[in-house]
Amino acid sequence: MGVTLRLTNYDRLFNNLSTSKIIVNDFNYYNHTEMETVQKVIFTVYNSDIMDVIPTCDCGATTGGFMLNKICPHCNTEVLDPNENKAPVLWLKSLLPNVKMINLTYYNMLKRLLDSRHIDYVRWMVDYKYNPPVQLHNWIYGVKDILGERSYTNFINKQEDILIYLINNSHFKDQNKNDKLKQLLHIWKHHHEDVLTNVAPLINKKLFVMEKTNKGKYIDLTVSLAIDTVVSWIKAASDMDMKDRYKDRVMGVGISKLAELASEYEEAHLGKKPGVFRKHVYAARSHFTFRGVITPIVGPHRYNEIHLPWSIAVTAMRPHILNKLDKLGYTYKQANRMLYESVKVYNPVIATIMDDMIKDCQYPGMEFPGIPIIGLRNPGLLRGSTEAFTVSVIKKDPTDMCIGFPILSIKSMNGDWKNGYVMR
Numbered sequence: 001m002g003v004t005l006r007l008t009n010y011d012r013l014f015n016n017l018s019t020s021k022i023i024v025n026d027f028n029y030y031n032h033t034e035m036e037t038v039q040k041v042i043f044t045v046y047n048s049d050i051m052d053v054i055p056t057c058d059c060g061a062t063t064g065g066f067m068l069n070k071i072c073p074h075c076n077t078e079v080l081d082p083n084e085n086k087a088p089v090l091w092l093k094s095l096l097p098n099v100k101m102i103n104l105t106y107y108n109m110l111k112r113l114l115d116s117r118h119i120d121y122v123r124w125m126v127d128y129k130y131n132p133p134v135q136l137h138n139w140i141y142g143v144k145d146i147l148g149e150r151s152y153t154n155f156i157n158k159q160e161d162i163l164i165y166l167i168n169n170s171h172f173k174d175q176n177k178n179d180k181l182k183q184l185l186h187i188w189k190h191h192h193e194d195v196l197t198n199v200a201p202l203i204n205k206k207l208f209v210m211e212k213t214n215k216g217k218y219i220d221l222t223v224s225l226a227i228d229t230v231v232s233w234i235k236a237a238s239d240m241d242m243k244d245r246y247k248d249r250v251m252g253v254g255i256s257k258l259a260e261l262a263s264e265y266e267e268a269h270l271g272k273k274p275g276v277f278r279k280h281v282y283a284a285r286s287h288f289t290f291r292g293v294i295t296p297i298v299g300p301h302r303y304n305e306i307h308l309p310w311s312i313a314v315t316a317m318r319p320h321i322l323n324k325l326d327k328l329g330y331t332y333k334q335a336n337r338m339l340y341e342s343v344k345v346y347n348p349v350i351a352t353i354m355d356d357m358i359k360d361c362q363y364p365g366m367e368f369p370g371i372p373i374i375g376l377r378n379p380g381l382l383r384g385s386t387e388a389f390t391v392s393v394i395k396k397d398p399t400d401m402c403i404g405f406p407i408l409s410i411k412s413m414n415g416d417w418k419n420g421y422v423m424r
Contacts, residue, residue, distance in 0.1 A: 007103050007187065010197040017087055020057075020077035024202075024230055025093045029238035037075055038234065041089055042202070042226055055081050088201035092229075092254070095236050095247040099153050100196035106187065107259040113180055114166075125162075126152040126252030139171040151245070152252035156196065159188055200258065202226055203265065225261045229254040290316045294405035294415060305370060307393040307404025313354055314343050317371075324353045344398050354394045361390075368392060377413040384412025 014021065022041060027034045040059045056063040057072035057079045067079045077089070094101055107122060114121040118134045125143060128150040146161050147154045155162075163185040166172050172181060188195055203226070236242055236250040270276050290312045297307060314321070318339060325335035328349075342350050362369040370390030377385040387409060395404070405415070 007105055007191060007194040009194045010101070010103065010199050010201060011193075013088075013201070014091060014199050019080060019087050020089055022075075022077065022090050023093055023199075024090055024233050025095070025237040027234045027238075029231075029235040035231075035234070038230060039227070041075070041077075042223070042230060055079050088203065090202040090230065091199045092202065092233055092258075093199055095233070095251050096153065096244060099156065099248075099251070100198060101200040101251075102156065102255060103195050103197065104200065104255070104259045104262050106184070106195050107255060108263050109180075110184060111259065111263075113172075113177055113184075120256070122155075123252075123256045125150055126155045126256065127249060129249065130253075137171060139166070139169045142169065151248050152255070153248050155252070160185070163188060200255065202230065202258065203261065222261060222264055225257045229257045288316065292401065292403045295402040296407045296410070297404040301406055302367065302392075303406045303408040304387070304389050305368070305392040305406060306373065306375065306389045307395055308391050309395050309401050309403060310346065310398045311343050311401060312403070313391075313394045314339060314350060317354065317357070320357060321350060321353055324356075325349075346396055346398055351394070351396055358392065358394070366390065375409075375413070377415070385414065387412065 024038075027038055029035065037059055054063050055065055055068045057075055057077045059072060059075035059077070061074040062070070062072035062079050064079075068081065070079050071077070072079060092101065111120060111122045116134075116137070119132050119136070120130075121140060121143075123130050124136075124140070125147060142165055143162055144150070146158050146165060163181060167178060167181045167185065172178050232250050233254055236247050268275075272278065292309065292312055297305075308316075321339060322332070322335050325338065326332070330338070338347065338350065341347075358371060359369050361371050363372070366372075368390070370392040373389050373391055375387050375389045389406075389409075393404065405413075
C-alpha cells in the first residue's frame, strides 16, 4: 500500500486533542484583563538566555512540576511540560453562520498556483479592499464575474466554478499548473470535509518568542500577523452591531494572514535547504554513507561503476576491514590503530583487503565484480537522483579525494561543472 499526503482535518484534530484548547471568539475585546490573557497565549516571553523547561500553564501564572496536569485558575488551561506541549492552543471559529473556515494548506496551494510577484490573487478574491497598484492579469476578470462581489463567502460558495474556469483558461495551459489545479478540484470534490471545517488553528506559542533584555524587548516580526489576526477576530466576534460584510472581510483577511504565517514558517524552518525536513528526514546523514565531490572517470568505463577515493573507502568500510584484519590475526587494538593511521596514508595490507572485497562481490546478474552501493544526490526527490552503482576501483592515491563518477550518469544526478572539470 502506498503512502500519500492528506490535508489535516482541523475539526478532527480539535476534537481529538487532550490538551488545552482556547476559542478566540469567546474573548471580550472590551475586557482589558481578557485581552492581556490573549497576548500571553499568543507568544512565549523569555527574560534571559536560558530556555525555561518548567511546566507551566498558558498564561504563566501556575508553574512547577508539582502542578503538572492541573488546571490554572486564571486562564483555565492545563499545566504542561513545555517540551511536550506543541499542539495548537488558540483556535478560531467562523464569525458568520453557515460559513466555514478554509484549510490553510489548501489556501496556500491555490495561492502558489495563482500568485505573481506583486499581488496575492486569492487575497484579492476574498478582500474587496485589497487593491495593490499593479496591473491585473486578464484571467482574473473572469473570476470576478463568477464571484460577483469579492468576498470570502462568495469565494467559498463559488470555489468549484472558479477552479473549473481556471483549468479551462489558456493562462494555465502549462501542464504542471493545469494538473495541480485539477488535483485541487479533486480535493475540493472528494475531501470537502478536510477543506472546510468549523475551526482553524493558530501555531503554538512556543514558536513565537519575545525576549526581554536590559535594552528592550525583541520579537519575531512574523508574530505581528498572528496578533493582528487574533485581535481583529476578537473585535469582530465581540461587536454585535458589526455588519456581516465587515465580518466577512475580517475572516478573509484573517485566514489570508494565517496562511501567510504558515507559509513563512514552512519556508524558514521546515522546507528548503536549511529546513527540518532536509536536515533530518530525506537528506540526513545515515550510517555507512559518505559524501564527496565527484569528477568524471577518464577513459573507458561502465555507466554504473564508481571509483572511490582512498580515505572515503577506509572510513566507510571500516567494519568490513576490521573483520578481515581479525581473520589475518591482528588484535582489535592493532587493527584499529592500522586503520587510524591509514586514513590519509596508503597501506598495502588494507589496499589488498579492499581489492579482495571487490573481487568477492560477484553476484548473479552483475556484469562485473564490485561492491554494490546506492548513489544519491541529496535531497533525492527528482527522478534519477537515486541510482544503483557498483564500486569497481579503490583509488590508491590518498591525495585524490574525489569520487570517480560515470559521465553518462551525471545528468540524472543534476551534477554541475566547476572550474572546467569538477562536478558536485
